[in-house]
Amino acid sequence: MQKPIIILVRPQLGENIGKVARAMLNFGLDELRIIDPRDGWPNPSAGPSAAGADIVLEKAMVYSDLASAIADCHHIYATTVRKRGITKAVVTPEQAALEIFQTNERNAILFGPERSGLESDDVTVAKSIITVPINPEFGSLNLAQAVILCAYEWSKTQNLAVPSYSEIKPTAPQSELDAMIQQLYDGLETKGYFYPPERTGATQRTLRNILTKAQWNSLEIRTLRGVINALEKSPRKANYQNNQDDKDD
Amino acid sequence: MQKPIIILVRPQLGENIGKVARAMLNFGLDELRIIDPRDGWPNPSAGPSAAGADIVLEKAMVYSDLASAIADCHHIYATTVRKRGITKAVVTPEQAALEIFQTNERNAILFGPERSGLESDDVTVAKSIITVPINPEFGSLNLAQAVILCAYEWSKTQNLAVPSYSEIKPTAPQSELDAMIQQLYDGLETKGYFYPPERTGATQRTLRNILTKAQWNSLEIRTLRGVINALEKSPRKANYQNNQDDKDD
Numbered sequence: 001m002q003k004p005i006i007i008l009v010r011p012q013l014g015e016n017i018g019k020v021a022r023a024m025l026n027f028g029l030d031e032l033r034i035i036d037p038r039d040g041w042p043n044p045s046a047g048p049s050a051a052g053a054d055i056v057l058e059k060a061m062v063y064s065d066l067a068s069a070i071a072d073c074h075h076i077y078a079t080t081v082r083k084r085g086i087t088k089a090v091v092t093p094e095q096a097a098l099e100i101f102q103t104n105e106r107n108a109i110l111f112g113p114e115r116s117g118l119e120s121d122d123v124t125v126a127k128s129i130i131t132v133p134i135n136p137e138f139g140s141l142n143l144a145q146a147v148i149l150c151a152y153e154w155s156k157t158q159n160l161a162v163p164s165y166s167e168i169k170p171t172a173p174q175s176e177l178d179a180m181i182q183q184l185y186d187g188l189e190t191k192g193y194f195y196p197p198e199r200t201g202a203t204q205r206t207l208r209n210i211l212t213k214a215q216w217n218s219l220e221i222r223t224l225r226g227v228i229n230a231l232e233k234s235p236r237k238a239n240y241q242n243n244q245d246d247k248d249d
Numbered sequence: 250m251q252k253p254i255i256i257l258v259r260p261q262l263g264e265n266i267g268k269v270a271r272a273m274l275n276f277g278l279d280e281l282r283i284i285d286p287r288d289g290w291p292n293p294s295a296g297p298s299a300a301g302a303d304i305v306l307e308k309a310m311v312y313s314d315l316a317s318a319i320a321d322c323h324h325i326y327a328t329t330v331r332k333r334g335i336t337k338a339v340v341t342p343e344q345a346a347l348e349i350f351q352t353n354e355r356n357a358i359l360f361g362p363e364r365s366g367l368e369s370d371d372v373t374v375a376k377s378i379i380t381v382p383i384n385p386e387f388g389s390l391n392l393a394q395a396v397i398l399c400a401y402e403w404s405k406t407q408n409l410a411v412p413s414y415s416e417i418k419p420t421a422p423q424s425e426l427d428a429m430i431q432q433l434y435d436g437l438e439t440k441g442y443f444y445p446p447e448r449t450g451a452t453q454r455t456l457r458n459i460l461t462k463a464q465w466n467s468l469e470i471r472t473l474r475g476v477i478n479a480l481e482k483s484p485r486k487a488n489y490q491n492n493q494d495d496k497d498d
Contacts, residue, residue, distance in 0.1 A: 023394070025387045051389050094405075133404065138274045140300050145272070148394055149401055155382065156343075 004077075004100050004107040004154055006147060007033045007069055009122050012114045014043030019144035020111075021056035022049065026148065027155035032060040033069050033108075066110075066122055074105035078118055078126035079146055081139055089128045093153040096130045101157035109150055114143050169217035176221050181211055183225055187232040253326075253349050253356040253403055255396060256282045256318055258371050261363045263292030268393035269360075270305035271298065275397065276404035281309040282318050282357075315359075315371055323354035327367050327375035328395055330388055338377045342402040345379045350406035358399055363392050418466035425470050430460055432474055436481040 006024055011017050011034060021032060034041060041062045050057055063069035070076055077096050091099070100107040110126065112118030123129065132141060132149055141149075185204060194200040216224065255273055260266050260283060270281060283290060290311045299306055312318035319325055326345050340348070349356040359375065361367030372378065381390060381398055390398075434453060443449040465473065 022389055026383050026389055026394075028384045051391075053387060053389070132401075133408075134275050135277045135404075138302060140271055140302070141275055142300075145275075145394070145397055148397070152381075152398055155384075159382075 001101070001158070002104060002106055003029055003031060004109050004150075005031045005033055005073065006151070007035065007066075007108050007110050008037070008143075009035045009066060009110055009118060010038060010113045011111075011143070012038045014039055014045030015049045016114055016143050017043060017060075018046035018049030018051075018053075018057065020147045021046070021053040021060070022051045023144045023148035024151050025053035025056050027151035028158060029151045029154065030056050030059060032056050033063060034060055035063045035066055035069050037062065038113075066125060070108055070110075070125060072106055073108040075100070075103060075107045076126045077107065077109045077128055077130045078123040079109060079111050079130045079132075079150070080118055080123060081131065081134070081141070088123070088126065090131050091128050093130055093132055093150045094156075096128065096150065097153035097157055099128075100154060111143060111146060169219060171215040172218040172221045176218055177211065177216070180221050180225050180228070181208055184211075184228050187228060190232070250350070250407070251353060251355055252278055252280060253358050253399075254280045254282055254322065255400070256284065256315075256357050256359045257286070257392075258284045258315060258359055258367060259287060259362045260360075260392070261287045263288055263294030264298045265363055265392045266292060266309075267295035267298030267300075267302075267306065269396045270295070270302040270309070271300045272393045272397035273400050274302035274305050276400035277407060278400045278403065279305050279308060281305050282312060283309055284312045284315055284318050286311065287362075315374060319357055319359075319374060321355055322357040324349070324352060324356045325375045326356065326358045326377055326379045327372040328358060328360050328379045328381075328399070329367055329372060330380065330383070330390070337372075337375065339380050340377050341382055342379055342399045343405075345377065345399065346402035346406055348377075349403060360392060360395060418468060420464040421467040421470045425467055426460065426465070429470050429474050429477070430457055433460075433477050436477060439481070 006020065006029060008017060008020060011020075014037075017032075017034065017037065024030065024032060037043065039045075041060070042057070046057055047054060061069075077091075077100075096109070109130065110118060110122060112122065130150065132146065134141065184207070188194060194203055214220075255269065255278060257266060257269060260269075263286075266281075266283065266286065273279065273281060286292065288294075290309070291306070295306055296303060310318075326340075326349075345358070358379065359367060359371060361371065379399065381395065383390065433456070437443060443452055463469075
């Protein structure tokens with residue numbers, strides 16, 4: 001696996017170079033090349049906006065021209081927003097990430113200056129153009145955002161840090177759900193809930209469907225049984241009283 | 250199709266609210282809700298950083314508490330970075346986008362304050378947690394970046410503006426490639442390139458493979474034929490001279 005190299009072509013603000021470094025490192029990219037930065041390099045504005053991604057800035061290589069910056073790269077992608085009448089394949093960041101993942105060679109992604117983007121001459125060296133599919137009525141991605149979307153898509157090919165499901169407790173065994181449902185039925189029966197009696201089966205099926213949907217775990221079912229228990233208590237007592245009263249009749 | 254609502258819970262800086270609006274509109278989202286913004290609302294710092302996404306800010310609704318902000322929503326997602334010991338499903342922005350797309354109901358995505366993120370109480374209302382898979386050694390997404398990744402993933406379900414391949418001219422018909430290859434063979438033959446003669450077939454297959462790989466279009470082939478032609482010219486003349494010389498022998 002070879003990570004893609006992010007190449008900033010004639011970037012303007014050091015602050016944006018720092019933001020790019022931050023965006024990159026979030027998704028595991030750490031090789032940054034900078035071609036002819038307007039305000040020179042190193043640039044004191046870059047560090048603060050890198051928010052800790054200093055390693056990327058420290059390792060960044062500076063080149064005076066595009067040709068030397070890409071000399072060791074096998075596949076070059078150029079990011080552009082506007083159409084340029086250049087007859088090259090246009091791919092999404094997602095498609096590019098997959099291609100990059102599938103080659104085991106040096107891939108580079110070019111990003112143009114903040115204001116103007118890549119020149120046609122820069123785009124010429126690329127095998128493909130990366131364009132982020134964007135709101136046709138409002139396309140306003142800044143440099144670091146364009147970088148982060150490409151880095152993010154690449155990171156997906158790496159199983160970088162997939163969210164863990166390990167915290168989720170398993171759904172309780174059916175017997176526990178059944179016991180809870182039975183407790184509920186009993187409590188409802190006591191309260192005269194199932195009326196008319198011939199509808200009891202249908203009503204219970206409806207309840208079981210509802211209570212099955214959540215796929216509760218054991219702890220949740222225990223909690224719910226406590227809830228049902230608590231709800232039953234005083235009415236049961238009341239009922240018990242009523243029953244006693246009835247018996248007294 | 251119902252677009253997800255972006256809900257900022259107690260955001261701190263107006264500048265970041267503007268950046269969120271910009272991130273949203275880039276990917277077609279325009280419904281923003283703001284809960285208890287620290288510096289009040291409207292906030293004069295929001296406009297400039299929205300970079301033209303003013304419509305999102307103008308339409309933004311402000312709420313004093315989470316419950317009223319999500320009252321009309323069917324599915325709530327909470328974005329968090331840190332694990333919180335809460336036993337909920339954790340999904341990626343991609344998985345969440347797919348779920349949101351598949352329901353035709355009101356979905357909301359909660360984003361916490363810049364410094365601290367969502368509180369446990371905020372997370373409780375969510376059915377799932379969205380976590381961006383990130384570099385385990387450097388996780389530093391800011392608010393607008395978290396929003397843009399979620400909005401971007403959602404936009405993918407919309408075929409918002411898929412890159413167009415229409416500018417790419419079709420690969421030329423085989424006859425045009427053949428004519429070019431034949432022209433090249435002829436030119437090379439004239440130059441005595443195919444030597445020893447018994448290797449000619451193998452050498453030509455190698456050339457054909459190389460020239461087939463690029464899948465050139467008609468215009469490109471015409472250009473290349475001009476190139477070959479130009480390259481041939483003076484040597485051909487020279488050869489012609491040589492041939493004449495030979496004949497003179």
